[in-house]
Structure formats: C-alpha cells, structure tokens
Amino acid sequence: xxxxxxxxxxxxxxxxxxxxRHRFVCDHCDRIHYQNPRIVAGTIPVWxxxxxxxxxxxxxxxxxxxxPAGFMENGETTVEAARRETLEEALAGVRIEGLYTIMxxxxxxxxxxxxxxxxxxxxxxAGEESLEVRLFAPDDLPWDEMAFPTVQESLxxxxxxxxxxxxxxxxxxxxxRLGQ
Amino acid sequence: xxxxxxxxxxxxxxxxxxxxRHRFVCDHCDRIHYQNPRIVAGTIPVWxxxxxxxxxxxxxxxxxxxxPAGFMENGETTVEAARRETLEEALAGVRIEGLYTIMxxxxxxxxxxxxxxxxxxxxxxAGEESLEVRLFAPDDLPWDEMAFPTVQESLxxxxxxxxxxxxxxxxxxxxxRLGQ
Numbered sequence: 001x002x003x004x005x006x007x008x009x010x011x012x013x014x015x016x017x018x019x020x021r022h023r024f025v026c027d028h029c030d031r032i033h034y035q036n037p038r039i040v041a042g043t044i045p046v047w048x049x050x051x052x053x054x055x056x057x058x059x060x061x062x063x064x065x066x067x068p069a070g071f072m073e074n075g076e077t078t079v080e081a082a083r084r085e086t087l088e089e090a091l092a093g094v095r096i097e098g099l100y101t102i103m104x105x106x107x108x109x110x111x112x113x114x115x116x117x118x119x120x121x122x123x124x125x126a127g128e129e130s131l132e133v134r135l136f137a138p139d140d141l142p143w144d145e146m147a148f149p150t151v152q153e154s155l156x157x158x159x160x161x162x163x164x165x166x167x168x169x170x171x172x173x174x175x176x177r178l179g180q
Numbered sequence: 181x182x183x184x185x186x187x188x189x190x191x192x193x194x195x196x197x198x199x200x201r202h203r204f205v206c207d208h209c210d211r212i213h214y215q216n217p218r219i220v221a222g223t224i225p226v227w228x229x230x231x232x233x234x235x236x237x238x239x240x241x242x243x244x245x246x247x248p249a250g251f252m253e254n255g256e257t258t259v260e261a262a263r264r265e266t267l268e269e270a271l272a273g274v275r276i277e278g279l280y281t282i283m284x285x286x287x288x289x290x291x292x293x294x295x296x297x298x299x300x301x302x303x304x305x306a307g308e309e310s311l312e313v314r315l316f317a318p319d320d321l322p323w324d325e326m327a328f329p330t331v332q333e334s335l336x337x338x339x340x341x342x343x344x345x346x347x348x349x350x351x352x353x354x355x356x357r358l359g360q
Binding site: 001002003004005006007008010011018021033034035036037038039071072073074075076077078079098099102104106109111128169171173 | 181182183184185186187188190191198201204213214215216217218219251252253254255256257258259278279282284286289291308349351353
C-alpha cells in the first residue's frame with residue numbers, strides 16, 4: 001500500500017494517536033487505511049454418503065483437490081458465500097446443514113469457515129475454476145493430493161465425526177507448512 | 181475508493197474478465213482492489229454469575245452499553261482478538277470458554293463473533309473507549325440501553341441458554357434497524 005485510495009497522495013506507515021499498531025496513514029486527507037483478515041467460506045457437500053471435491057484449474061495448487069470455497073463478498077452472509085462458491089466451482093446446489101469448522105490461517109490473514117451441506121439433487125459439474133469435480137467415498141479421499149491444510153483438516157474431522165454422527169463446531173489454528 | 185493504493189493512478193469500477201461483480205480496477209498497473217467483510221470479535225465475560233459490560237465513551241452509540249468487542253486485526257485469531265478487546269475496553273483478563281454467536285450484519289459488511297468467557301480474577305476497569313464498566317446480574321441487564329443489535333441478541337440467547345446450561349453455537353443474520 002503506497003498511495004491513499006481516497007485522495008491519491010503518498011501514504012506513510014505510523015502509529016496513529018490513540019492506537020497501538022502501525023497503520024497506513026494519509027497526512028493529506030487524514031484517512032487511516034486499516035487492513036483486516038478476510039473470510040474464506042466453503043462447504044463439505046455430501047450425496048449418498050460420498051463427498052464432493054473439486055480439482056483446481058487455477059493457481060495456487062493447480063491440479064490438487066479442494067472443497068468448494070472462496071472469499072466472502074460484501075453484502076452476503078457466510079452461509080450465502082459458502083452456497084455461492086459451491087454453485088460456482090462445482091455447479092452444485094446445496095442445502096446448508098450447519099457451521100462446522102472455523103480455522104485461523106494467521107500467516108496469510110485469513111479465517112476459513114466450512115459448512116456441512118447436502119447436495120439438493122445429486123447434480124454437479126466442473127465450474128470455470130475446476131478441472132474436474134467428483135464424489136469420493138470416505139475411504140477413497142485423495143489425502144495425498146489435497147490443495148490446502150484447512151481442507152484436509154475439515155475433512156479429517158468430518159470423517160471421524162461421521163462415525164459418531166455428532167458434528168460439534170471446531171475452532172482451530174492452522175500453522176504455516178514447511179516451505180511455505 | 182478513488183485511486184490505486186499501489187501506483188496512485190485513478191481507479192475505475194467495472195467487472196473484470198472472468199468475474200461477475202463490479203470491482204475497483206487500475207488500468208495502469210492492472211491491480212484489482214477487492215473489498216471484503218470485516219470480523220468484529222468480542223466476549224460475554226462472566227464473573228460469579230454476572231456479566232461484564234462497558235458503557236461506550238466513543239461514537240457510534242456513545243453512552244450505551246456494549247460487550248467488549250472490536251475489529252479483528254491481521255496476524256491474530258478470532259480468539260486472540262476477542263481476548264485483546266476485552267483487555268483493552270474492560271481491562272479484564274479472560275479465559276475463552278467457547279465460540280457462541282456468529283452474526284451477519286450485511287448492511288455494513290461485518291461478521292460479529294462473540295465468545296463465552298470467564299474473568300480470570302474478577303479484576304476489571306474502564307479502558308480508554310469505555311465510560312464505565314460494570315457487572316450486571318442477568319435480571320438487571322440494561323436492555324433499553326444496549327449499543328448494538330448483535331450485543332442484545334448475543335445476550336438474550338445467553339440468558340436463555342444459561343437456564344439450560346447448554347450453549348450451542350448460533351449463526352444468525354441481523355437486519356438493519358428502522359432509522360439506520
């Protein structure tokens with residue numbers, strides 16, 4: 001962040017009065033430009049005991065398997081964001097069953113939230129950001145080709161919790177992987 | 181948003197290729213400036229059956245009662261944000277007991293998350309953003325002087341759930357109030 005998005009003058013980084021963190025501040029129009037974490041919302045879509053996953057057609061992690069998920073937009077709820085991303089990436093309509101995982105990915109300033117979901121009619125397909133979309137039996141999940149730690153963690157909890165048929169909301173922290 | 185925060189040139193609002201929403205786009209350096217909802221994290225701090233609330237010393241809603249809460253910062257988790265805000269606004273150390281409410285406030289692009297919490301040692305005081313900080317018995321809560329709908333909603337659920345001693349995570353939507 002170099003310039004003020006309001007008046008176009010150069011920004012400086014300093015601790016504003018009454019604050020305790022460095023912010024990007026414009027001394028021309030006195031605006032403070034805060035930066036905050038973003039929410040990624042997605043689903044674990046289930047159809048007849050199998051889980052719908054998407055193989056990514058985009059970077060990062062091109063070719064790896066993910067759950068349908070993406071950045072929440074202004075004007076929508078996390079539930080709406082999760083449902084929209086599932087429609088866009090897997091061309092699948094879902095009923096949201098409940099919030100399941102909230103995972104902090106602090107090294108990239110993101111909060112990932114996954115919802116349990118059921119396919120409405122078993123229909124799905126590859127959206128623009130997916131190479132292919134497939135249903136996986138719990139025993140056949142592509143553990144060695146998962147795109148992101150939050151996808152892997154949500155699915156491992158889900159498989160375990162499915163055996164007990166109880167799905168408590170899980171709030172966890174995701175650490176940076178070696179090499180990232 | 182008028183100018184590119186990277187290169188300082190004027191922005192235009194249009195739908196980028198491959199997207200379906202208007203974004204602020206810089207045709208000089210090709211950056212797209214996405215805008216996303218922000219998370220407000222806070223606590224319902226309890227000590228010996230009473231609930232700690234803060235009377236606001238700042239706008240909006242100066243003079244009204246709130247739970248300690250504020251914008252989540254980059255680099256922290258929602259749990260850390262809730263604990264930090266409680267320390268800053270109520271000078272109170274808390275142990276987080278669990279996530280409780282997630283409320284979508286779409287008309288201001290915010291997601292509010294409140295955690296159940298216990299005061300560590302019963303110590304508290306008014307931080308810089310609070311006029312006073314007090315413990316309220318459940319029957320004495322200042323319902324007519326609550327600062328925000330999400331505070332009111334979190335507390336009404338909490339009072340009801342306390343009677344059953346069961347606190348399921350609640351995901352709800354908050355509508356714009358008349359006159360706002």
